[in-house]
Amino acid sequence: MAARQRKPAETRRDGRQDDRTDDRTDARTDARPGGRRGVAARARDLFDAFEHLVGGLGTALLALAGLAWLVLVALTCVIGLGLLLAPTVPRVVRSVAERERSRLSLWGPEIVGLGPAPAGVRAALADRAVRRELCWLLVHATLGLFLGLAALTLVVDAVQDVTYPLWWRTLPVEDPAPTPVFWDVHDDADAWAVALLGVGLAVCFLALGKGMARLQAWPGRRLLAPTADMDLSLRVAHLSATRAAALDAHAAELRRIERSLHDGAQNRLVAVTVLLGAARRALSQNRPGAEDMLERAQETAEQALAELRTVVRGILPPVLADRGLADALAGLAANCAVPCRVDVDAPGRCAASIEATAYFVSAEALTNISRHSRARHATVTVRREGGRLCLRIEDDGVGGADERHGSGLTGMRGRIEAHDGRLTLTSPPGGPTTIDVELPCGS
Incomplete structure (x- = not known):
C-alpha cells in the first residue's frame, strides 16, 4: 500500500501556519508517478551518483599513487633502498583506505576505521585487514579510476555537446574547424547533430550512473569492512562508549528537570504556602488584606502550574x-x-x-x-x-x-x-x- 504523502507545513514570519495551499491538490501532484516529487527524487539520485563517482575518482587517484609507491619500493628493494622504505607501505595503504572508509560512510552504512597499521612489514603482512586493503588498492586504482574517469567524461562531454549549437560559431575559423566530435561542423544542422549526440551521452549516464557508482563502491564495502572478529570487538567498544554517553545524557536530563522544579515551581509553591498562612492569620484576627493575599496566592499557584506543565512538555511533549x-x-x-x-x-x-x-x-x-x-x-x-x-x-x-x-x-x-x-x-x-x-x- 502506498504511503500517504504529507503536505509540508509552511510557517510565516509571525509563526502561524500558512494554509493558503490546498492539501488535496498537493497530495495528487506528489502522488502522481511523474509528479514534481518523483522528478526531484530522480534528479537528486543522479546528482548523488555523480558526486559519489567524482569522490571515488579522488580516492582512486590516491590509490594509484599508493600503488605506484608500492611498486617503487618493491623495485628499489633490489638495491637495498626499498628495505628501508618498506615500513612506510602499510601506513600509506592504511591512510588511503581510511580516506575511502570515510567517503563510503558518508553515503551509506558506516565503515569503522581500523586505526594505525601494524608496525613492521612482517606484522603488516600477517594482518588480514592489511592484506584486504592491498587487494582493494589494486582494484580501486584500476576499476575505480576507470569508472570515475568514465563518469566525468560522460557528463562533461554531454554538457559540452548539448550546448555546442550556442557557441560553435565563436570557434576560430579553420579548415577543418575544431569540433568535439569525429565529423566536421559546417552549419547549424551539423551543430544540432552534435547536440543530439550530447543528449545520447546524457541518456547513457541517466541509465548507467547509479550502477557505476554502486560498482565503484562495491570493492571498498567488500574489502575495507572489518572482519567478523574485529567488527565484534569494535562494536563492543562502540556500544560501551554510547552506553556511557547515554547514561551521562540521562543524568544531565535529570539535573535539568531538578533545577527546573527547584528554581521554578517549588519556589512558587513555597510562596503560595506563605501567602495562605498569612491570609489565614489575617482572617482569624479580622485584619484587612486577607483577600489580596488569597488572590496573590491563586496567581502564584497558577504560575507554578504553568511551569510544571512546561517541565512535563520538556520531558515528553x-x-x-x-x-x-x-x-x-x-x-x-x-x-x-x-x-x-x-x-x-x-x-x-x-x-x-x-x-x-x-x-x-x-x-x-x-x-x-x-x-x-x-x-x-x-x-x-x-x-x-x-x-x-x-x-x-x-x-x-x-x-x-x-x-x-x-x-x-x-x-x-x-x-x-x-x-x-x-x-x-x-x-x-x-x-x-x-x-x-x-x-x-x-x-
Missing part, C-alpha cells in the same frame, strides 16, 4: 505521544523565530524513544538557528527509508557551526549515538548549515 512526530514538528516550526517549513513522509509510527530523539534534536537545532544562524528560512525534512528514520535540518544562515564550541551539538550527538544512530554536520563559513541524522527504527 503530549502532542508527540498523541498525534505523532509530524504534528509535533509542525508545532516546533510554528514557534520558531525563523520561518520554517516541515516536510514529513514517514508512514507509521516509530518507537517512542526514536520519535522523542528526533523531536528533541529538531528542537535544539531550531533553537540554534533562531539564536545564532541569522537565517531567513529553515527546513526540517523527515523520511523513513527502510529501517532508518532520516532527519535533515537545513538553514540559509551564516554557517560556521562547530561542535567543539558548544551550541548543543555535543548533546545532540550523544543522544543520537545512544540509539546507534549517526549525525553529520555540514556548516562551511558563509553557510548553509545542514544537519543529517539517521536513527534505526525497524522495518
